Every structure is written in structure tokens, then in C-alpha cells.
Amino acid sequence: MALNKTLRPGLIQVRVLNMEESLNFYVNVLGLNEVGRTSDGRVMLKGYDEFDHHSVVLREADEAGFEYVAFKVDSPETLVNFKTATEAFGYPVDEVPANSDQPGFGKRYGFKLCTGHRIELYAEVELADQRPMVLNPDPWVEMPRGMRAQRFDHVLLYGPNIAEAERYFTEVLGMYAPEICNTPDGKRFATWLTSGNKAHDVALVEYDKPGKMHHFAFLLQDWNEIGNAADVMAKNGVKRDVGPTRHAITRGQTIYMWEPSGNRIETYCGGYTAYPDNPVRVWDVDEIGKGLFYYEGELIPSFLQIVT
Amino acid sequence: MQQYEITYKETGDKFYCKEDESLLACMRRNNNGPVQIGCFGGGCGRCKVQILEGEYHKFKKMSRAHISEEDEKQGIVLACCIKPRGSITVTTAPN
Numbered sequence: 001m002a003l004n005k006t007l008r009p010g011l012i013q014v015r016v017l018n019m020e021e022s023l024n025f026y027v028n029v030l031g032l033n034e035v036g037r038t039s040d041g042r043v044m045l046k047g048y049d050e051f052d053h054h055s056v057v058l059r060e061a062d063e064a065g066f067e068y069v070a071f072k073v074d075s076p077e078t079l080v081n082f083k084t085a086t087e088a089f090g091y092p093v094d095e096v097p098a099n100s101d102q103p104g105f106g107k108r109y110g111f112k113l114c115t116g117h118r119i120e121l122y123a124e125v126e127l128a129d130q131r132p133m134v135l136n137p138d139p140w141v142e143m144p145r146g147m148r149a150q151r152f153d154h155v156l157l158y159g160p161n162i163a164e165a166e167r168y169f170t171e172v173l174g175m176y177a178p179e180i181c182n183t184p185d186g187k188r189f190a191t192w193l194t195s196g197n198k199a200h201d202v203a204l205v206e207y208d209k210p211g212k213m214h215h216f217a218f219l220l221q222d223w224n225e226i227g228n229a230a231d232v233m234a235k236n237g238v239k240r241d242v243g244p245t246r247h248a249i250t251r252g253q254t255i256y257m258w259e260p261s262g263n264r265i266e267t268y269c270g271g272y273t274a275y276p277d278n279p280v281r282v283w284d285v286d287e288i289g290k291g292l293f294y295y296e297g298e299l300i301p302s303f304l305q306i307v308t
Numbered sequence: 309m310q311q312y313e314i315t316y317k318e319t320g321d322k323f324y325c326k327e328d329e330s331l332l333a334c335m336r337r338n339n340n341g342p343v344q345i346g347c348f349g350g351g352c353g354r355c356k357v358q359i360l361e362g363e364y365h366k367f368k369k370m371s372r373a374h375i376s377e378e379d380e381k382q383g384i385v386l387a388c389c390i391k392p393r394g395s396i397t398v399t400t401a402p403n
Contacts, residue, residue, distance in 0.1 A: 262347035307352070
């Protein structure tokens with residue numbers, strides 16, 4: 001659904017406190033497939049509906065939280081152009097060689113966004129061994145497990161100066177914000193950014209501490225699948241955060257839960273079709289409770305305050 | 309089932325923790341103690357408390373972003389990651 005040269009957030013690496021417990025959640029509860037392990041013990045995962053080598057990497061560490069997210073772009077030429085434009089924007093760029101710490105991935109360029117998050121860009125990645133069929137295809141190669149997560153969808157990052165970060169994503173990567181939230185004095189409190197027709201590929205909330213993650217999200221097919229995810233969550237004793245409910249922002253339907261290492265996971269479906277020529281939807285910050293939780297109509301205080 | 313007496317120092321309230329439940333689950337069930345509910349996974353740091361007296365077992369890893377080794381020596385823990393092993397006295401963790 002990409003409409004421009006940035007295709008999608010295609011790779012995220014997160015820290016977990018206990019690999020065995022978290023891996024059980026990602027594979028048997030959420031329904032991702034294990035692709036393999038790196039020589040340093042990280043685990044590569046992907047959703048059943050993703051073609052690329054892997055999309056989620058878990059690294060066992062002493063802290064939970066976000067390490068980086070990488071956006072796939074449409075060609076090696078675009079990758080070089082974006083590197084140059086990123087440097088011109090003011091962020092020093094480093095290079096990660098092909099097939100190094102992320103097996104199957106081509107060369108990646110990385111930099112630190114003003115919010116404190118590492119962002120990477122890449123153009124090339126090998127196809128996964130097990131990937132969606134293309135010739136007279138069934139919807140699945142194997143019947144999906146657990147919550148039947150289709151693919152990595154988006155990430156919500158917390159950090160300082162999101163107005164600048166929004167400028168980076170729009171001016172350099174060619175993304176746009178279908179929806180924003182402003183404080184009474186007109187400053188940006190939150191922004192939802194996309195490169196295509198999805199309501200968001202990445203979202204940002206203004207926060208004084210850098211480099212924090214609120215959640216990362218996986219796509220489910222529809223509201224029925226949210227119900228299935230709720231059943232799987234309850235049966236497996238997964239700690240629920242919020243939902244099932246609907247967002248007014250993006251209009252997606254959702255459950256938030258905690259994976260065993262304390263990273264917040266969203267299972268998300270629906271949402272409107274975004275187009276860059278549509279008017280921007282604007283929220284006042286004192287209405288954000290309704291924006292986030294449309295059925296509840298009010299903010300759940302812990303939701304905005306707890307991050308990893 | 310064995311139960312352990314929990315004393316919340318600030319109020320002097322006493323309530324009971326089942327032997328197989330975390331201190332946080334117990335505090336939530338009793339709606340007592342310095343209760344702040346977070347991720348239940350040791351990652352977010354929300355349920356930080358200090359154990360002043362009594363024995364407990366750390367059954368889950370706590371994020372070093374929130375609990376340092378020095379904290380642990382002083383009984384500063386995440387309530388979601390410990391289970392009492394006797395009567396304990398708990399207080400709000402220092403900032």
C-alpha cells in the first residue's frame with residue numbers, strides 16, 4: 001500500500017528480559033513463526049503473511065524495550081538518496097554491512113532521530129523460506145496459530161521534539177500525517193505518520209525521556225480476529241492492558257497487552273484508508289481519551305504513562 | 309494453602325498473600341499497599357516498592373532500567389517479580 005518510495009516499517013529489534021518466556025508468547029500466543037537464531041543468540045521471527053526474511057528480532061538483555069526500527073525503501077537508488085537527505089537534514093548516518101547482524105538483509109543505513117530512537121533504512125532483503133504462496137495461492141501455507149498475527153504493522157515511539165521527527169519523516173522519507181494531536185498552545189503532542197494507505201506506519205508522542213517505546217503492533221484480519229485474540233490472551237493468562245475496543249484515532253480496532261518481558265504489544269485491525277490529499281484530522285489533547293478509546297470515552301491513565 | 313502476612317508500613321494495614329502469587333497480584337487483589345499496576349513482566353518499573361522486613365523470592369528478572377544491583381541489596385524490587393516467603397513489611401520505594 002505504499003504510495004511513495006518508503007515502503008513500510010519492515011524490521012524491529014526489541015529487548016526481552018527472558019527469551020524463553022517471551023519467545024513462547026511471540027510464537028505460540030501471538031502466532032509469529034521462528035525464522036532462526038543469530039550467532040549471538042537473538043531470535044528472528046516473522047508473521048505468516050510476510051514475504052521478507054524476518055521482521056521481528058528479540059534480544060535477551062537486562063532491560064526491556066526498543067532497539068531500532070528499519071524502514072524498507074523501494075530501491076538501492078532511493079536508499080542512497082535517503083542517506084544523503086538524512087545527512088543534509090542533520091543526522092549523522094552509519095552503515096551496517098549486508099548480511100551481518102541481520103541475516104538476509106542488504107546494506108542498512110542507520111541514524112539517531114532527535115527523539116533518541118535509532119532508525120534504519122534498507123532496500124534489499126532476501127525472501128523468507130516459508131512465505132505466502134504466489135501461484136494459485138491459498139491464504140496460508142500452514143493454518144496460523146494463536147492470535148494469528150499477519151504481520152508487523154507499526155510502532156509508537158515516545159521521545160522529545162516530535163515536531164522535528166515529524167518533519168524528518170515527511171520531508172526526508174516522503175511520509176505524511178493523516179492525523180495529529182496538539183496541545184492548547186498549538187504544539188504537537190502526538191502524530192501518526194504513514195507512507196501509504198495504512199492509517200499509520202509509525203506514531204510519535206512527545207515525552208521528556210528519549211528512546212522510549214509505547215508499543216509495537218501486529219495486524220489481525222478483522223474484528224472477529226480481535227475476539228479470537230482476546231480468547232487466546234485470556235486462555236494463556238496474558239496480562240491485558242486495554243481493550244478489546246476501538247480507536248477514534250485511525251479508527252482501528254484493538255487490544256493492548258503485555259508480553260512476558262513487559263513490552264506492550266498491540267493487536268490491531270481495520271482503520272481508515274489514508275490518502276495524502278485528504279485533510280488532516282486534528283485532535284485537541286484534552287479530547288485524546290476519546291481519540292484513543294472510543295468506546296470508553298475517556299483516557300485510561302496508565303496507558304499514556306507506562307513505556308519501556 | 310500457605311498465606312503470608314503483608315504489612316503496608318505507611319498505613320499499618322495488614323493483608324495476606326497466597327504462596328503462589330506475586331506481591332503485586334496480592335496487592336491488587338487486596339486493593340492495598342503501594343499499588344501501581346504496570347506490565348506484570350518486570351519491564352516497565354511501575355510497581356517499584358521497598359521490602360523493609362521479611363523474606364521473599366525473586367522469581368522473575370527485573371529490568372535494570374528500573375532496579376539497580378544496589379537497589380536490590382536495599383530490598384527495592386518490582387512487586388510483580390517477587391513472592392513473599394514469610395511475613396513481610398512493604399513501603400513505597402524511594403525515588
